[in-house]
Amino acid sequence: MELPDVKEKWTAQINQVTIGATKDQGGTRARTVTVGGQTTMPFLTFEGELPFKPVIAGYVADTPPGWPEVLINAIGKEINSPEEWAQKCVEEYGVDLISLKMVGADPAVKDASPADCARVVEDVLKAVDVPLIIWGCGDDEKDNHVLPECSQAAKGENCLIGSAKESNYMTIVAICKADKHKIISEAPVDINIGKQVNILLQDAGFDLKDVVMFQTTAALGYGFDYVYTILERARIAGLKGDKLMASPQICDVGGEVWRIKEAVVDEDVLTGWGKLEKRGPMWEAVCAGVYLQAGADILIMAHPEAIKNIQMTIDQFLKGGKE
Amino acid sequence: MIFIGERVNAGFKDIKEAIINKDGDVIKEWTRKQADAKADYIDVNLGTASNKPEDLCWMIEMVQEEVDLPISIDNNKPVMLKEAVPVCKKPPLVNSTTADDKKMDELLPIVAEHNASIIGLVMDEAGSPNSADKRVENAGKIFAKIMEYGMSPDQLFLDPIVMPLKFMQDQAREILKGAAQFQLFSDPPCHIVCGLSNISNGTTHKKLINRVFAAMLIANGLDAVILDVMDEELVNTILTADLIMNKGIYADSYIEAFRK
Structure with missing residues (x-):
């Protein structure tokens, strides 16, 4: 008996977004990174097109984040210099691009000035030749000053700038249009707001084909399944023809995982949970690996071991598990 | 929802005259208006203006010169469709067949050959169905037939046959009940379509009745509709x-x- 064909037939395609600009394209990057373009759910190579594989962005910050020693030691002294940290990510960890976050701009951290932040952007652009994702510090008011200067410092480099929220999208649209960057649209684990932010960006004249969606990110144990469901639902909507949900998606796995108890405290506090040295990177890798299956296109990651693991995972998934 | 714009229809005086006078601008204008209102298909109906295949092809060409939307060919004569279907740049929707075996065997080869879709009216030689059961029976016949021709469920748009509220008040419930059962034939299901405005024929509150019935049909699986796509409240x-x-x-x- 012939088995019925159970393949899903999707009608639409996820937008293809390219980050970075080479010399010919008005930038200084050695290569660009393209994500999206899928016509099926993640890794279902037998069902549709998956023209670009998911990518890993190395987490880099202007100031070392308040991370546990396990992670800081794994990265090494380079964590104190954004340029060296970025170089290490590219040269040693083999990441596809760099995600640069202005942690120090936060008024509660160092309150670094917009000019200082812009300088960091310039330095990192000089230090590495991969495309760049640039984030503010997360404080809307401060970011409205920080991001325009950072954006200008990277003018023409076709960076991905984060992030446009319901509350501050106008500034981001203006700078990204002026300096030719792409936008991360952000929603707080809320698919309806995610769609609404994209509508607002579109209304403001920004092409949704230049947008990557960010539903914040949750670490395993902290609302992970909510984010998973949203990524998956958004991807399904996009594949079914909802143009407002057809953007590639980004997850800040490193930024989230290394804040939670399970990745911060060792066995002395969490008895029976195993050594943090092993548990921490494993937690990051597990979260990243599962988000890949939900529909994440860009994973921001921090721990070198976790990065290595996910690079292998991506290759394995794309081979359909065959070695 | 798949919106099928009904306005390029010789039932409207301006379209009828345009066909007779070969005035493509009128066809194009209504095509454009419907496309701007987000129609997914442009229904093309020759009505009584002509019975020549070349006139139907001309209408299709006029629409295609204006937009790149697929066409819904509102005609059920094989001699017309044999000419008109190949003219379509995108696989068209043929509107329509009944559950009559003879009719289906005439039309489905043309539809299948061009990877087109077809609207299946759930009526047969005996006429319009007057119960949900009869509707489902006829729908089942059409469904089985398209399978025989190697078509997939998404190439079939079943039409439960909407009847006027004012004259056949007992039918609306049967239509809803029937439509709900069409969804059970396959997973994913075939499409369910209707000519919505039949429900309000002869009534005073036409637009309100159309809106309410649309919502009720959608609750029972309707996912395509032939309508005045410029009726903003209806679309909302x-x-x-x-x-x-x-x-x-x-x-x-x-x-x-x-x-x-």
């Missing part, structure tokens, strides 16, 4: 009903976003 009702049925993702500006 349909968009909202679709969201209530969880057919799309809600956003505060969903109405505005649809019209962008």
